[in-house]
Every structure is written in structure tokens, then in C-alpha cells.
Amino acid sequence: MSLEILGISVLWLFLFGYVIVASIDFGAGFFNAYSVLISKDHILANVIKRYLSPVWEITNVFLVFFFVGTVGFFPQTAYYYGTILLVPVSISLILIAIRGSYYAFESYSGKGGHIGYTMMYGITGLFIPASLSIVLTISEGGFVKIVNDEPHLQFAKLFTNPLTWSIVLLSIVAVLYISAVFLTWYGKRAQDEHASNLMRKYALGWSLPLIISVIGIMVELKGHVPEHYENMLDLWWLFAISGVLFLITLVLLFKKKNYGIAVFLMVAQFGFAFFGYGISHYPYLLYPYISVYDSFTNETMAIALVIAFVGGLVLLIPSLYLVMKWFVFDRDYACGKHDHHV
Amino acid sequence: MNDSAVMWSRALTELTLSFHIVYATIGVGIPLMIMIAQWVGLKNNDEHYLLLARRWARGFVITVAIGVVTGTAIGLQLSLLWPNFMELAGQVIALPLFMETFAFFVEAIFLGLYLYTWDRFKNPKRHLLLLVPVAIGASMSAVFITIVNAFMNAPQGFDLVDGELVNIQPVLAMLNPAMPTKVAHVLVTSYMTAAFLLASIAAYRMLRGSxxxxxxxxxxxxxxxxxxxxxxxxxxxxxxxxxxxxxQxxxxxxxxxxxxxxxxxxxxxxxxxxxxxxxxxxxxxxxxxxxxxxxxxxxxxxxxxxxxxxxxxxxxxxxxxxxxxxxxxxxxxxxxxxxxxxxxxxxxxxxxxxxxxxxxxxxxxxxxxxxxxxxxxxRQPWILRGYMKTAEGATTSGQVDTMLILFAGLYIILAIGSIVVLIRMFRNNPIEREIEEHKQVEGCAGQ
Structure with missing residues (x-):
């Protein structure tokens, strides 16, 4: 495996980690707001709070890791993406900042349940994936013009293109689906039947829109970048596996059993699709201006980064194991038997 | 080059850094103070020191949240506002930036573990152990980021031949001459600031008659x-x-x-x-x-x-x-x-x-x-002393001024929010009351 491929694979894996962990968080916020709004009250509040509180900061680190790593392995991306993404990414940043800090304010100040806050928390959770997903659309090419050697983003073209909106739609629906499947399991684990049943209903409900939005993207992609579409067809088997996993997940949810396996299959489903998409995007980071090869850093730096990465993993894996063991898989913690908050 | 973009980019970077550095400094210094207080409390079996650690930790969560989100902001703004600089410098100094994400990762994970496991262990010393990676992670984050800043002041570890960087040595770049004093200065002054800030709060409570x-x-x-x-x-x-x-x-x-x-x-x-x-x-x-x-x-x-x-x-x-x-x-x-x-x-x-x-x-x-x-x-007029001037590193985008206004608004909201929450947190739960009370254990949800 060349260093270029190794680098982009690691980054893509961490971005995938962010997509899953953040989706659970974003979706949970939205479901919570929704349930408060239609006066089902705080059915979800407890479960969500137990899961989110210890992990919200970790979610953010996945994102930081991804963009710092991208600039490290592919410094040329800093120039192209840095120049064109000023506005969209600044907006995402502001949303992330408000959401993250007000989450901390609310949950640690001991004065919870403010309705305006709950709504804002729910809505920003949908706007953040929507605004971040724009970057994927831009990477498909066709929205960047080089004027006087400087890249410029063509906003009008970007926002009138149906591809943009179909990717935005998928990002939102995926967030809701991923979150609902996870919380179905976590609610069950926390012995909160109400929450679990409600989330199961949402998971099943959002499964159809998920398929529709995926098909929508395929159609748009075929028209916008036929080359990428062809590449995806060549990898049909990855997407086929993803589809099968999706169906099994639905069956398990429908039969109300093995929610743990359902979560695992759901993550695998998105994994296959995410990597299928990523591989078919190869070798371009920004079509057609930068590829993983011409933007790659020097070999010495690449090796140093890989060594640092391996060293970092040695620290990370045991630490993440502890988080999983104490908060996610600990039944007593999930249902609130331990309340050891500082 | 776009002169007004350079000016606004500098203004936005100055604003973000000036805001972030308050929370970052607190974030580096306070974990050490909490650790020392908790250690003294355990050693002398003194409930007061344990409460000090506990209350500082509670306040720390708020400041760390702002530190994390503004740190994310400056991390991305480096590329958004200084794309030319990052493209050049990234080839030589990306290593400590990358290592910082791991330090940050470890800090974030163990902070979560520490905050949510108070009294969970039979042996309280094990709980204190969870704080050690938090303090080390926080300080190492500062070390790695300061190394990048030191590199901007005293770049080395590469040769510039016809505008191309060659002979790159990432470790040598990290060990630049500005590094030892800068890193040490940032660390000790963070600890110092944390100590005086917390002392200031104690003095305030005493002046108010406690x-x-x-x-x-x-x-x-x-x-x-x-x-x-x-x-x-x-x-x-x-x-x-x-x-x-x-x-210099x-x-x-x-x-x-x-x-x-x-x-x-x-x-x-x-x-x-x-x-x-x-x-x-x-x-x-x-x-x-x-x-x-x-x-x-x-x-x-x-x-x-x-x-x-x-x-x-x-x-x-x-x-x-x-x-x-x-x-x-x-x-x-x-x-x-x-x-x-x-x-x-x-x-x-x-x-x-x-x-x-x-x-x-x-x-x-x-x-x-x-x-x-x-x-x-x-360091001005340089962004990378001797190699690249600040004006050459900046973005050419015409929208930086609008972003400056948006971020200024964000920082005002965050500053007010964090101060209000911190004041409310401690005013609603004064130490006298907390010493009296004992914690209730919540029942299982849905039962």
C-alpha cells in the first residue's frame, strides 16, 4: 500500500468515525426537541443525557483529527479548500461552537429543560451535517473556477444544483436514521421501553426516505459527474453488501429483537457505502484540481505522520475501550444507577 | 494579493486567538490545580481539599467546552485564513499539529471518564489517576501547538531551493531554537495564571464575608x-x-x-x-x-x-x-x-x-x-520568519470581513454565556451548603 493510499484511508476512517458518532449526537438532539414540541415531553431526555454527556467532546475530536490530518498528509488541500471553504466552513464552525458550548452550559449548570435551548440544540444538529455535507458536493467538481490562478467558489451554481440538495437531504436523513437505530438499542439497554419503542418507530419511519435520498444522489451524480458514477457502478458489490445489511437491520428492528446486532449492522452498512463512495472518488480530493498524488506531502513527513498515528492509536484504543465499557455498555450506568457526576 | 483580505484575516485571527487563549490557558493550568488539590485532600484525608478539586472540576467543564470549540475554530481558521501559509508550512510542521490532536483526544476522553466517575471507585486514588492523563494531555496540547508557533519564529528543518521545500526533517523543525523557551514559558505561565485566577475567586469569597x-x-x-x-x-x-x-x-x-x-x-x-x-x-x-x-x-x-x-x-x-x-x-x-x-x-x-x-x-x-x-x-512582518511575510500567507477571499462580524458575535455570546453559567453554578450552590449536603442517588429511569 502506498503512503498516499494509507494516508487517505486513515483519514477517511476517522471521518467515518465522526459521521457515526456525530450523527448519533445530532439526531438525538433533534428527536429530543421534537418529542418536547409534540408534548410527549422528556421521554428521551434521560437516555440522551446519559449517553451524550461523557462523549460530546470526543465527537469533536474526530472532526479535528480529520482536518488536521488532511492538511498534514495533503498540504495542498489547505490552499484549495482553505480558500474556497471560508464561508461554508465558518458557518459550520459557528453552529458547532454554539451547539457544543450551550450543551455544556445546559447540562453542567444544573438548570436544564429550557425550551428555546432545546429547540436550538435540535435544529443546529440538522444544520451542521447539512452545512458540512456541502464540502462533499464541492469535491465532486464543477463548482470551483480558477480566476487569476486563484480558486473561487461559485455559490450560485452550487446552490441551484440538485446534487447539492440531494446530498444535503441524505446527510439529514442519515443522521436521523443512524441516531434512531442507536437509541433504540441504548434505550433498551437502559431499560427504558418507552424511549426504545419510540426510537424504533422513528428508525423504521426514516428507512424509506434514506433509500429514496440515496437513489436521488445516484441519479444526480450520473448527470453531474458521469466518471464518478461509472466508478461507483464498478464497485457495485460494496453497495450491494451495504443494501443487504440495511435490509437485515430493518428485519431485526421490525421483529424487535437483537438491537445490538442491528446497531452493528447499521454501522457496517454505512461503512460499506461510505468506503464505496470514497474509493470511487479516488484519486481526486477536489475534482479535477487535486488528487491524492499531486497534493501529497513529502515522504519524510508522511512517514513521521504514520509513526505518530500508530503511537497515537496505542494511546487511543485503550482509552476508547474504557469509555465504551463504563458508559456505553455499562447497563447500570445507562439506566442511571450510577450517578457519579462531579 | 488582496490587501483588505490580509487586514481582515489578521483581525479575525487576532480576535479568535485573543478569545481562545483565555480558555486555553485556563484549560492547561486548572487540571494541574485540581490534581494537586485532590492529592492533598486524599493524602491528608481532608474533605475541604477534595471539595476544592470537585468544585474546580465543575467550573472547568464550562471553560473547557469553550476552549474546545474555539480551538476547533482556530484550527480550521489557520487553513481558511492563511491557506498559502498552511500549504507551505504544512509540509514541514504538520507533525506537531497532528500529535496535538492525539493529546487533545486523550484529554477529552479522560476528562469524560474523570467527570462521570466521582465516588464510583472504592479506592479514591484510582479516580485521581484518571485525572493524570487529563493534565498531561492538556499540557501536551499546549506543548505541540507552541512548537508550531515557535517554528513560525525560528523556522528550520528544511531547505528552500527555487521556491521548493527540500531536505525536510520534521523532528528538526520541531526542535527549533525558539521551542525550549517558548514551550516552558507557555506552560509555567498557564499554571501561574490558573493559580492566581483561583486564588482571586477565594479572595473574592472572603471579601464577601465568608x-x-x-x-x-x-x-x-x-x-x-x-x-x-x-x-x-x-x-x-x-x-x-x-x-x-x-x-530574533x-x-x-x-x-x-x-x-x-x-x-x-x-x-x-x-x-x-x-x-x-x-x-x-x-x-x-x-x-x-x-x-x-x-x-x-x-x-x-x-x-x-x-x-x-x-x-x-x-x-x-x-x-x-x-x-x-x-x-x-x-x-x-x-x-x-x-x-x-x-x-x-x-x-x-x-x-x-x-x-x-x-x-x-x-x-x-x-x-x-x-x-x-x-x-x-x-514577529511581524513575517508569518514564517525569513521565509514568508504575513501578507503573502493570507487568503484572497473577499468575505473575511463578514466572517469577522459573525465570529465576533459568536464570541460575545460564548463569553456572556460562560460567565453567567459559572456565576450561577457557584452562587446557587455555595460551599457552605455543599458541605452540609450529601448526594442523592437517582433511581433507574422508567422505574
Whole structure:
């Protein structure tokens, strides 16, 4: 495996980690707001709070890791993406900042349940994936013009293109689906039947829109970048596996059993699709201006980064194991038997 | 090049850094204070120190949240506002940036573990162990980021041949000459600032009439730590002067309004500038030569050695003075307290002394701001000293001014939010009440 491929694979894996962990968080916020709004009250509040509180900061680190790593392995991306993404990414940043800090304010100040806050928390959770997903659309090419050697983003073209909106739609629906499947399991684990049943209903409900939005993207992609579409067809088997996993997940949810396996299959489903998409995007980071090869850093730096990465993993894996063991898989913690908050 | 984009990019970076650095400094310093308090509490079996640790940890969560989100902001803004710089520098200095994400990762994970496992262990020392990676992770984050900043001041570890970077050595780039003093300075002043900020809170509670021994213990612990770290800052500051004289003499010369290269140079404090003439200043004879070379008669390079377009702005003199004067003031305050305790001076129990300690917290933050402004403005006109000017590194985007307004609004919201929440958190739950109460264990949801 060349260093270029190794680098982009690691980054893509961490971005995938962010997509899953953040989706659970974003979706949970939205479901919570929704349930408060239609006066089902705080059915979800407890479960969500137990899961989110210890992990919200970790979610953010996945994102930081991804963009710092991208600039490290592919410094040329800093120039192209840095120049064109000023506005969209600044907006995402502001949303992330408000959401993250007000989450901390609310949950640690001991004065919870403010309705305006709950709504804002729910809505920003949908706007953040929507605004971040724009970057994927831009990477498909066709929205960047080089004027006087400087890249410029063509906003009008970007926002009138149906591809943009179909990717935005998928990002939102995926967030809701991923979150609902996870919380179905976590609610069950926390012995909160109400929450679990409600989330199961949402998971099943959002499964159809998920398929529709995926098909929508395929159609748009075929028209916008036929080359990428062809590449995806060549990898049909990855997407086929993803589809099968999706169906099994639905069956398990429908039969109300093995929610743990359902979560695992759901993550695998998105994994296959995410990597299928990523591989078919190869070798371009920004079509057609930068590829993983011409933007790659020097070999010495690449090796140093890989060594640092391996060293970092040695620290990370045991630490993440502890988080999983104490908060996610600990039944007593999930249902609130331990309340050891500082 | 787009001149207004350069200006707005500088303004937005200055704004984000000035805001972030408050929370970042607290984020580096406080975990160590919590660790020390909890350790003292466990060792002496003293509930008060354990409560100190616990209450600081609660407040810390709020500041760390702002530190994390603004840190994410500056991390991305580096590429959004300085794309040309990051494309160039990323090839040489990406390693510590990348390592910082791991330090941050470890800190974030263990902070979650620490916060949610209070009283979960039969042996409380195991809980304290969880804080060790938090403190190390926080300090290592500062170390790695400061290494990147040091590299901007004293780049090395590559050769520039026909505009191409060759012969790149990432580790050598990290071990640049600015690194040792800068890293040490950032670390000790973070610990110092944290100690004085927390001491300031204790002094405030005592001034407001709380007679509880809890605050006295806090003040005692913190001022002792404050003395240690402020003295350390003094020593490191002295080494920083020597570093500057050797590797960035124009920064030291501009800070000291030292126009002509000469021997027996005196240190200039405050004053005003009339052309190249310094008026109304306090001059300490030979002190600049001592600071620069440890020798009162040594020659110190003046600004006359540098072309005009490579000299930093002269107002950094005041930033330098503010930093040094506040640093000295804090050493004196802490020293008076420690000496007073040994000698039984009445003054240290007086209200006036509490007011001085109260001022120490905000003043130490002002010193941090002045110090960073000095470090950054003093490097101008360079973004990568000797290789790339700030103007060459900036974005060409026309929308930076709008982003500046948006981020300014964000920081105002975050500043107000964090202050209000912190005040409410401690006002609603004063220490007297918490000492009385015992924690209730919640039932299982849905039962």
C-alpha cells in the first residue's frame, strides 16, 4: 500500500468515525426537541443525557483529527479548500461552537429543560451535517473556477444544483436514521421501553426516505459527474453488501429483537457505502484540481505522520475501550444507577 | 494579493486567538490545580481539599467546552485564513499539529471518564489517576501547538531551493531554537495564571464575608503554587530574552526601543517615543545587556541592523512592559503572602491584601493577552520568519470581513454565556451548603 493510499484511508476512517458518532449526537438532539414540541415531553431526555454527556467532546475530536490530518498528509488541500471553504466552513464552525458550548452550559449548570435551548440544540444538529455535507458536493467538481490562478467558489451554481440538495437531504436523513437505530438499542439497554419503542418507530419511519435520498444522489451524480458514477457502478458489490445489511437491520428492528446486532449492522452498512463512495472518488480530493498524488506531502513527513498515528492509536484504543465499557455498555450506568457526576 | 483580505484575516485571527487563549490557558493550568488539590485532600484525608478539586472540576467543564470549540475554530481558521501559509508550512510542521490532536483526544476522553466517575471507585486514588492523563494531555496540547508557533519564529528543518521545500526533517523543525523557551514559558505561565485566577475567586469569597476555612485553605495552597510558578516564569523569561537576542534580535530591539547597536544597554520601561528619542521612561542601566547576554557590558543589536520593512511595530514595547510588570507584581504578591505566613504578618489577613489578590486573577489574564500579542505582533512582518511575510500567507477571499462580524458575535455570546453559567453554578450552590449536603442517588429511569 502506498503512503498516499494509507494516508487517505486513515483519514477517511476517522471521518467515518465522526459521521457515526456525530450523527448519533445530532439526531438525538433533534428527536429530543421534537418529542418536547409534540408534548410527549422528556421521554428521551434521560437516555440522551446519559449517553451524550461523557462523549460530546470526543465527537469533536474526530472532526479535528480529520482536518488536521488532511492538511498534514495533503498540504495542498489547505490552499484549495482553505480558500474556497471560508464561508461554508465558518458557518459550520459557528453552529458547532454554539451547539457544543450551550450543551455544556445546559447540562453542567444544573438548570436544564429550557425550551428555546432545546429547540436550538435540535435544529443546529440538522444544520451542521447539512452545512458540512456541502464540502462533499464541492469535491465532486464543477463548482470551483480558477480566476487569476486563484480558486473561487461559485455559490450560485452550487446552490441551484440538485446534487447539492440531494446530498444535503441524505446527510439529514442519515443522521436521523443512524441516531434512531442507536437509541433504540441504548434505550433498551437502559431499560427504558418507552424511549426504545419510540426510537424504533422513528428508525423504521426514516428507512424509506434514506433509500429514496440515496437513489436521488445516484441519479444526480450520473448527470453531474458521469466518471464518478461509472466508478461507483464498478464497485457495485460494496453497495450491494451495504443494501443487504440495511435490509437485515430493518428485519431485526421490525421483529424487535437483537438491537445490538442491528446497531452493528447499521454501522457496517454505512461503512460499506461510505468506503464505496470514497474509493470511487479516488484519486481526486477536489475534482479535477487535486488528487491524492499531486497534493501529497513529502515522504519524510508522511512517514513521521504514520509513526505518530500508530503511537497515537496505542494511546487511543485503550482509552476508547474504557469509555465504551463504563458508559456505553455499562447497563447500570445507562439506566442511571450510577450517578457519579462531579 | 488582496490587501483588505490580509487586514481582515489578521483581525479575525487576532480576535479568535485573543478569545481562545483565555480558555486555553485556563484549560492547561486548572487540571494541574485540581490534581494537586485532590492529592492533598486524599493524602491528608481532608474533605475541604477534595471539595476544592470537585468544585474546580465543575467550573472547568464550562471553560473547557469553550476552549474546545474555539480551538476547533482556530484550527480550521489557520487553513481558511492563511491557506498559502498552511500549504507551505504544512509540509514541514504538520507533525506537531497532528500529535496535538492525539493529546487533545486523550484529554477529552479522560476528562469524560474523570467527570462521570466521582465516588464510583472504592479506592479514591484510582479516580485521581484518571485525572493524570487529563493534565498531561492538556499540557501536551499546549506543548505541540507552541512548537508550531515557535517554528513560525525560528523556522528550520528544511531547505528552500527555487521556491521548493527540500531536505525536510520534521523532528528538526520541531526542535527549533525558539521551542525550549517558548514551550516552558507557555506552560509555567498557564499554571501561574490558573493559580492566581483561583486564588482571586477565594479572595473574592472572603471579601464577601465568608469565614469558612475552606477559602483560607484554597488561598494558602494557591498562593504557594503561584509563587513557585511565577518565579519559574521569571527564570524562563530571562532565558527567552537570551533566545531573542540570539535568534530574533529585531523583536527584542523593538520591544526595548533599542535603536542603535551598543554595549552597556539599559532596559527601558514605559515612556513615550519622539522620533527615535525615548522620553519619560524608566531606564534600568545595563539591564538589557544582562537580559540579552548575562553580561552588563555586552553589545545588544539594535534596530539599525534591520531594513525598515523587516522591523516589528514599536508599540510592542508597551505589550512587553505590561507582561513584565504584571509578572513581577504577581511574584511580589505571592512572596509577601508566603513570607507573611512564616513571619506572622497581620497584613496578609487584612482586607487590603485580599483586594490585591483579587486583582491578581484578572491581571494575570491581561499578562497572558499582552504576552501573546507581543509574541505575534513582534514577529511581524513575517508569518514564517525569513521565509514568508504575513501578507503573502493570507487568503484572497473577499468575505473575511463578514466572517469577522459573525465570529465576533459568536464570541460575545460564548463569553456572556460562560460567565453567567459559572456565576450561577457557584452562587446557587455555595460551599457552605455543599458541605452540609450529601448526594442523592437517582433511581433507574422508567422505574
Amino acid at each position: 469565614k469558612h476555612v475552606y477559602h483560607k485553605k484554597a488561598l494558602h495552597l494557591l498562593l504557594k503554587l503561584g509563587l513557585v510558578f511565577s518565579l519559574a516564569a521569571l527564570i524562563v523569561g530571562d532565558f527567552s530574552g537570551k533566545y531573542l537576542a540570539e535568534y 534580535p529585531e523583536k527584542l530591539a523593538a520591544a526595548e526601543w533599542h535603536f542603535e547597536t551598543k554595549e552597556d544597554a539599559s532596559l527601558v520601561l514605559f515612556g513615550v517615543l519622539d522620533g527615535e528619542e525615548v522620553k519619560y521612561a524608566i531606564k534600568v542601566p545595563y539591564a538589557l545587556s544582562v537580559l540579552a547576554h548575562n553580561n552588563p557590558f555586552a553589545e545588544v543589536k539594535g534596530l539599525d541592523q534591520f531594513p525598515e520593512d523587516e522591523q516589528p511595530p514599536l508599540y510592542i514595547h508597551y505589550l512587553f512592559d505590561i507582561m513584565v510588570v504584571i509578572g513581577t507584581f504577581l511574584i511580589v504578591v505571592a512572596a509577601i503572602y508566603v513570607l507573611g505566613k512564616l513571619r506572622g504578618w497581620k497584613f496578609i489577613s487584612s482586607k487590603s491584601f485580599k483586594r490585591i489578590v483579587l486583582a491578581g486573577g484578572p491581571l494575570s489574564l491581561i499578562a497572558v493577552e499582552a504576552g501573546w500579542w507581543f509574541a505575534e505582533v513582534g
